[in-house]
Amino acid sequence: MDEFxxxxxxxxxxxxxIARQYFRTPFEVISKDDDSPVTIADREIEARMREILEDxxxxxxxxxxxxxxxxxxxxxxxxxxxxxxxKSFVIGRATFGTLIAxxxxxxxxxxxxxxxxxxxxxxxxxxxxxxxxxxxxxxFIDRPVKTAKCSSIDxxxxxSTTPAMFExxxxxxxxxxxxxxxxxxxxxxxxxxxxxxxxxxxxxxxAPYDYxxxxxxxxxxxxxxxxxxxxxxxxxxxxxxxxxGDPSLWPAIAEKL
Amino acid sequence: MDEFxxxxxxxxxxxxxIARQYFRTPFEVISKDDDSPVTIADREIEARMREILEDxxxxxxxxxxxxxxxxxxxxxxxxxxxxxxxKSFVIGRATFGTLIAxxxxxxxxxxxxxxxxxxxxxxxxxxxxxxxxxxxxxxFIDRPVKTAKCSSIDxxxxxSTTPAMFExxxxxxxxxxxxxxxxxxxxxxxxxxxxxxxxxxxxxxxAPYDYxxxxxxxxxxxxxxxxxxxxxxxxxxxxxxxxxGDPSLWPAIAEKL
Numbered sequence: 001m002d003e004f005x006x007x008x009x010x011x012x013x014x015x016x017x018i019a020r021q022y023f024r025t026p027f028e029v030i031s032k033d034d035d036s037p038v039t040i041a042d043r044e045i046e047a048r049m050r051e052i053l054e055d056x057x058x059x060x061x062x063x064x065x066x067x068x069x070x071x072x073x074x075x076x077x078x079x080x081x082x083x084x085x086x087k088s089f090v091i092g093r094a095t096f097g098t099l100i101a102x103x104x105x106x107x108x109x110x111x112x113x114x115x116x117x118x119x120x121x122x123x124x125x126x127x128x129x130x131x132x133x134x135x136x137x138x139x140f141i142d143r144p145v146k147t148a149k150c151s152s153i154d155x156x157x158x159x160s161t162t163p164a165m166f167e168x169x170x171x172x173x174x175x176x177x178x179x180x181x182x183x184x185x186x187x188x189x190x191x192x193x194x195x196x197x198x199x200x201x202x203x204x205x206x207a208p209y210d211y212x213x214x215x216x217x218x219x220x221x222x223x224x225x226x227x228x229x230x231x232x233x234x235x236x237x238x239x240x241x242x243x244x245g246d247p248s249l250w251p252a253i254a255e256k257l
Numbered sequence: 258m259d260e261f262x263x264x265x266x267x268x269x270x271x272x273x274x275i276a277r278q279y280f281r282t283p284f285e286v287i288s289k290d291d292d293s294p295v296t297i298a299d300r301e302i303e304a305r306m307r308e309i310l311e312d313x314x315x316x317x318x319x320x321x322x323x324x325x326x327x328x329x330x331x332x333x334x335x336x337x338x339x340x341x342x343x344k345s346f347v348i349g350r351a352t353f354g355t356l357i358a359x360x361x362x363x364x365x366x367x368x369x370x371x372x373x374x375x376x377x378x379x380x381x382x383x384x385x386x387x388x389x390x391x392x393x394x395x396x397f398i399d400r401p402v403k404t405a406k407c408s409s410i411d412x413x414x415x416x417s418t419t420p421a422m423f424e425x426x427x428x429x430x431x432x433x434x435x436x437x438x439x440x441x442x443x444x445x446x447x448x449x450x451x452x453x454x455x456x457x458x459x460x461x462x463x464a465p466y467d468y469x470x471x472x473x474x475x476x477x478x479x480x481x482x483x484x485x486x487x488x489x490x491x492x493x494x495x496x497x498x499x500x501x502g503d504p505s506l507w508p509a510i511a512e513k514l
Contacts, residue, residue, distance in 0.1 A: 184441020
């Protein structure tokens, strides 16, 4: 997948430039969701990424949050979430991200998590994951990163975005120690897992553009990521996502799901 | 309270220097919570702030999270939370903050919310609130800020830190539209409210060092902040906290609490 790295980085660069124009834009009244800065940014970013892909990779498929699905003629499909974590974007919190995945026969092979305000970027190919930090400190460019060891669920730092995600599957997060939980994780928490600061993530009601990019990042950093049954995530998965930095924790987590 | 501004800023500056040393520190095994980087940072920051206060304001009281209560002989008390949002600190997410309040007869008169990684700082005195942005962009120093207008609870962006806060008071947040909710807010969400990006915040089980600094910041930016019954927050309040950027929303919120 290394040949696609420059293109993936270019997509993230151009997405970030648009996101930064709309982040923390003051606005008076939003009459409908279509008018909101995040909706405009979302659409504009995806349109720009699709334009680049049509140009550079016309045979590849595209599966985007905003502008739908274009069938693949090459076996490769780009899965795009221009702004994952729209609620965080809306409140001016820099934990949202642009997610870019490249899938081969529906399986994610390359993933990018990009946080354009803090200038943090994770790129994984399932074998290795690198971290770059362009603004916040700015000293790391493509540094290989690893998830942390964690000997027990009781010591784990456990994250999720919102309890509302679990409406369909039931509140399985309650089987874990609530004292170890943090919320509002967004895609950013998977980046923090790849850096070794988060041990378990539980999410549900996720769409392919929400999770495909996360897979090569977490696996490349040495972690486990799957659906709640332990099946590998593909474009056709059921929307449940469980990740752990230390794969040896997985059997104990599976028992609680 | 303007005479105390330089001292409050100095406390925040020195706190931030220590916090930055420990943030995202790699560590292998934490055998007990006492050993964790956040606990060490918490204690070190508060000790440093107390040392400065003992030097500069020996007659003032101090109410700190880590090192307890020193009685006031001047009628003034400094209320300190070295790291509010320890879970966010632990996972490497820059939404934690140092909270500094100056209370007169138990009522908060000056408040500082400082996010030392992003270099964002809010200072309020109940009449006005200013925002500084030292790293992230870096173009704002002591800029006056205002909360946003919001015509209806149904359009509000509503925040809280964790559902676990509501164990004692009951899940009142369920009386609000879950689709408008974001979680993991920490003290940072009050800063975002002062900038006009958050409309309602609901929290409970808060200690005085968790909420005192927020009061002059939210009121200075034009918002309402009180306990769930609408009473002004003092050092002796019951730990429930409700804030809204547009005070005209308060009667409708009160009905739901």
